[in-house]
Amino acid sequence: MTRRLFVALASFGMAIMSHATTPVLVIHGGAGVIKRDMNPAKEKAVRAALTKALQDGYAQLKAGKPAIDAVTTAITVLEDDPNFNAGKGSVFTHDGKNEMDAAVMEGDSLRAGSVAGVHRVKNPILLARAVLEHSPHVMLVGDGAEEFAKEQGFTLVDPSYFRTDERWQQLQKALKEDAQKQPHADLETTRHFGTVGAVALDSEGHLAAGTSTGGMTDKRWGRVGDSPIIGAGTYANAQCAVSGTGWGEFYMRTVAAHEICMRVSLLNEPLQRAAAEVINQEIPSMGGNGGAIALDTSGNIAMPYNTDGMYRGWIGADGVPHVAIYDDEPDPSNQPPAASSTAASPSSSE
Ligand code: ASP
Numbered sequence: 001m002t003r004r005l006f007v008a009l010a011s012f013g014m015a016i017m018s019h020a021t022t023p024v025l026v027i028h029g030g031a032g033v034i035k036r037d038m039n040p041a042k043e044k045a046v047r048a049a050l051t052k053a054l055q056d057g058y059a060q061l062k063a064g065k066p067a068i069d070a071v072t073t074a075i076t077v078l079e080d081d082p083n084f085n086a087g088k089g090s091v092f093t094h095d096g097k098n099e100m101d102a103a104v105m106e107g108d109s110l111r112a113g114s115v116a117g118v119h120r121v122k123n124p125i126l127l128a129r130a131v132l133e134h135s136p137h138v139m140l141v142g143d144g145a146e147e148f149a150k151e152q153g154f155t156l157v158d159p160s161y162f163r164t165d166e167r168w169q170q171l172q173k174a175l176k177e178d179a180q181k182q183p184h185a186d187l188e189t190t191r192h193f194g195t196v197g198a199v200a201l202d203s204e205g206h207l208a209a210g211t212s213t214g215g216m217t218d219k220r221w222g223r224v225g226d227s228p229i230i231g232a233g234t235y236a237n238a239q240c241a242v243s244g245t246g247w248g249e250f251y252m253r254t255v256a257a258h259e260i261c262m263r264v265s266l267l268n269e270p271l272q273r274a275a276a277e278v279i280n281q282e283i284p285s286m287g288g289n290g291g292a293i294a295l296d297t298s299g300n301i302a303m304p305y306n307t308d309g310m311y312r313g314w315i316g317a318d319g320v321p322h323v324a325i326y327d328d329e330p331d332p333s334n335q336p337p338a339a340s341s342t343a344a345s346p347s348s349s350e
Contacts, residue, residue, distance in 0.1 A: 021205040022317045023061035024299045025070050025198065027053050029084050029311030031245045031291035032193025033325055046083050047323050050313040053077040054321035057198060062319075067200035067208035067241075068106050068129065075102075075125040075212050078196035082164045084311075085194025087123055089164045090214025092171035093223075098162035100214050101228035102128040103139075107207035107236035114228040117142040120156035121149050125212045128228070130154070138230060142222075167217070174218040193307070195227055197243025199236070199295040207241035207295060209234050209257070216248065226251035231258035239297055240264040240271065245310070246290010250283045260294055271295070272333060275302035301332035 029050055057074030061067070079087025090098040102124035103114035113132025116139065121127045130152045131140055140148055146156060195213035202208075211227040211234040219225075225248025226233030233244040235257035242257035251257070256278050263274035275294040283290065284306055291305025293312065303312050313323040314332060324331045 020203050021201060021297070022299060023058070023070070023203050024201045024295060024301065024314070024316040025054060025057045025061060025074060026200070026293045026295050026301050026303070026314045027057070027074050027078070027196070027198045027312065028243065028245055028291065028293045028303070029078055029196050029313075030194035031289075031305045031307045031310040033307065033309035033311060035308055035326065038325075042083065043325070045081075046311055046325070049078060049081040049083060050311060050323045051321045053198070054313045054315045054323070057200065058315045058319065058321070061200060061202055064203055066106075066204070067202040067206050068104060068210075070200035070202070071104060071198040071208045071210040072125050072129050074198040074200075075196055075210050076123050079123050079125060079212055082166075084196050085167075085214045086125075086196040086212040087214075088162050089167060089194075090162050091167050091194065091217040091219075093215075094171075094175070094218050094220040096171065098159060098214055099219070099222075100124045100162075100212070101224055102210070102212035103228040103230060103234040104128045104132060104210035105208065105230060105234055105236040105241075106132070107209070107238050107241055110237060112138050112230045112234075114139045114230060114234070115141070115145045116224045116228045117222060118145050118149070119159050120146055121154060122157045122161065125210055127152075127154060128210070128212075139228065141224075162214075167214075170217050178218065193245065193290070195233075195245040197227075197234070197245060197293060199241035199243055199293055201241075201295055201297065201299060205297055207236045207238070207297065209236040209241040209243050211243045211245075213245075225249070226256070231255045233257060235261050237261050237265060240274075240294060241296075242275070242292055242294045244279075244290060244292040246279075246283070246292075246305075246307075247288040250286055250288025251290065253286065254278060254282050256283065256292065260292065264296060271300045272302040272304075276304045276333075279304040280306050303331050303333045 082089035240261035
């Protein structure tokens with residue numbers, strides 16, 4: 001090889017390398033954590049599951065895979081863990097069933113897939129991804145979604161797979177309070193929490209977002225929340241990716257995830273301010289509550305929430321999984337993330 005050719009190739013390689021983005025993965029396992037409902041064993045199991053989801057998801061990004069692979073890998077880990085309200089461990093409907101919703105979206109292509117009201121799909125996030133990749137549609141519901149799952153070669157599981165005693169007891173408590181017409185403040189809070197979600201930035205600089213949930217304890221009449229609604233609980237574009245968790249009706253009415261990203265994309269608001277204003281101001285001002293995770297192409301992370309805690313985790317340049325639950329634990333919303341190439345601006349309400 002001539003010296004000239006070698007120099008040209010070397011600088012071409014360096015140019016490519018300097019454009020590679022440092023991958024980042026951010027996850028949540030739901031807002032609305034109530035301290036006194038936690039015991040050390042449960043807390044340990046939750047932290048371990050969040051850590052595994054970060055490690056498995058980040059391995060995809062390190063291998064050069066697209067952001068959507070990290071998102072679906074991380075969410076699958078949490079769906080399989082009974083401590084979260086998604087997949088196994090989903091909350092029960094008023095009729096004693098598990099009815100699950102999930103969505104995934106790619107920021108660069110704006111392709112999206114979602115499913116709602118599925119009863120027998122072990123990993124709803126994978127079915128949402130199949131809708132994105134193998135159907136001409138964005139959203140499939142109920143029996144039709146399960147018909148599509150069969151055609152796609154998904155093995156359907158017996159509905160009893162999703163059942164956990166803890167969720168069953170939560171339903172019994174809700175039914176009793178319904179019968180006594182005694183709304184209980186804590187129950188109102190815990191009914192709609194525990195959803196899982198992920199947002200990722202891959203080495204190409206592309207973003208993706210995904211969310212999976214059993215919805216809300218004691219839900220009726222085929223109720224569907226925000227998680228599978230593109231723009232409400234899940235959204236990604238070329239600049240921003242968001243997954244929400246909280247009282248879904250309010251996320252739908254504010255089109256929360258889309259609004260956060262539009263503030264970033266169109267108004268050039270810093271990610272943390274955009275996310276905090278929607279989650280910690282707009283939604284509570286209407287009577288709702290919850291949290292969200294958000295990520296931009298510079299690797300800035302936002303994790304606002306307005307409940308006792310939010311199961312959350314992030315992993316970036318240092319390759320170390322970070323997990324937090326309560327608000328006395330630092331996270332990138334109040335300190336610059338290790339992976340961030342641009343310092344995150346301080347959030348107005350955290
Ligand atoms: N947002 C979900 C719903 O309303 C619940 C949750 O986040 O836990 O279905």
